[in-house]
Amino acid sequence: MELLAPAGNMDKLKAALLYGADAVYLGGKSFGLRAFSDNFSPEEMEAAIAYAHERGKRVYVTVNIFPHHRDLPGLPAYLRQLRDFHADAVLVADPGIFGMARETVPDLPIHISTQANTTNWAAVKFWYEQGASRVVMAREVGLSDIKEIHDRVPVELEGFVHGAMCISYSGRCLLSNYFTQNRDSNRGQCVQCCRFKYNIVEETRPGEYFPVVEDERGTYIFNSKDLCMLPYLPDMYQAGLHSLKIEGRMKSIHYVATVVKVYRQAMDAYVADPEHFSVRSEWIEELEKISHRPYTRGFAVSRPTEADQVYSHSCNTQTHEFIGVVQEYDAARQMVWVEQRNHFKVGQEVEFLQPRGETVRLRLPRLVTADGTEVEAARHPQERIGIPCLQPLEAQSLMRRRVREK
Known part of the structure; x- marks a missing residue:
């Protein structure tokens, strides 16, 4: 397959x-x-x-x-x-x-x-x-x-x-066409109106908005899992x-x-x-x-029910965030070189998702710039940063950390 x-x-x-x-x-x-x-x-x-x-x-x-x-x-x-x-x-x-x-x-x-x-x-x-x-x-x-x-x-x-x-x-939907001008979802321009927040307006009371669900955040009645x-x-x-x-x-x-x-x-x-x-x-x-x-x-083994929608919010959730890409591993110096994609700093616990090998976890002991200067944090987008690491890592491994680890 x-x-x-x-x-x-x-x-x-x-x-x-x-x-x-x-x-x-x-x-x-x-x-x-x-x-x-x-x-x-x-x-x-x-x-x-x-x-x-x-x-x-x-x-x-x-x-x-x-x-x-x-x-x-x-x-x-x-x-x-x-x-x-x-x-x-x-x-x-x-x-x-x-x-x-x-x-x-x-x-x-x-x-x-x-x-x-x-x-x-x-x-x-x-x-x-x-x-x-x-x-x-x-x-x-x-x-x-x-x-x-x-x-x-x-x-x-x-x-x-x-x-x-x-x-x-x-995928055949006209919500995007209805709510926007010239944004045809069937021609590649959907703005995902199904993720918007909706309320009800009663015909004889224009301008009065009633939440579909009694929740201070409103409701997202079209928002699928x-x-x-x-x-x-x-x-x-x-x-x-x-x-x-x-x-x-x-x-x-x-x-x-x-x-x-x-x-x-x-x-x-x-x-x-x-x-x-x-x-x-x-x-x-x-x-x-x-x-x-x-x-x-979805529809794999039975028809979806009301439980297959997300009514309370339209935001995604995740436990980890992407912060860097491994460029190479220097075996002689036991140093992994990473291209920064998001802020990280000394002392944080990170992990490396490898293309083929096991995921490697590491608490950052120190950080070194390309010219050898030690820094406390990688603050600059796409900056090349060296990290001491005893275990070899594959090129193009993805570096990430828990979302709460700021």
Whole structure:
């Protein structure tokens, strides 16, 4: 089974592949559903695909907007460009884009995006007969239905395993369009109105706002919990999924690296010994360290209930924060060199999440700048800081600390 990770920019792509993803999905500056992600220029995309292929990994490019007439003239040239860059597939939701891709670049594999709302075997069969090589299941499809689809249609199936959930049906939402001007959520510009605070206004009393729940903070009636399918990993294998997809092109490097590593370890453990597989407590702890909302299993085994929403707040929670990236380890001096990403100081307890090795914990004994000057704190963004460390650390390990450790 493939582990598929988000890549909002080149740094996140490198982190995803380094920490264990088999493939990444990314978007260009146009035609994708994450307009507020960094995304990739043509030059960056060509370099990203080459980088992944050199490491035996795959890259899928999102072309999954619902286009208007004005979007179509530039599409054939863009599709030919993706073919020339050797993209491994494009993700498509709109039948018009699908037909144009089949005509313009017939050899470029097409994956049907979750935006297409594919929820039954007949729809999957339709896309397969049109030439799709993979169908991404709508989030509303349970594992038992996915198993039936797998048994009926000989096409690759992809399902979400972790990340944010949309309040609307597989992402088709008009709240953003309604509350803002020209911010179409189905063309990549959603402002996540489902995370806003809402009150009720009675028709004959305009201007009088009544809280939906008696709480001084108001209520967030559309705010979904985040998906976490780690406890159901064996069921996802048995359902016949070919690829497990992590949501989060707009999330941080810390999020991408942590989630990818957890699922990589879990998937490897399951494949090695399916009969005795169990979810390790340290995997759950890792997923609590990243920024997230409370977790839910979504539609996987039953319909969601009122408990799958977060009514009291829209803020994420996390136990740890990202503060640095390991550049190199100097074995002769037993010194790890870190690029600072957030303030840290002598005496703090930190830990290093390594791409392959175990997590290493360390109380900072002293800090040294690049010119050898000892300092009490690393205060300057992207400053190079040396930290005495007896244990060798892998390059690109992520340094973090507990949120309360200031």
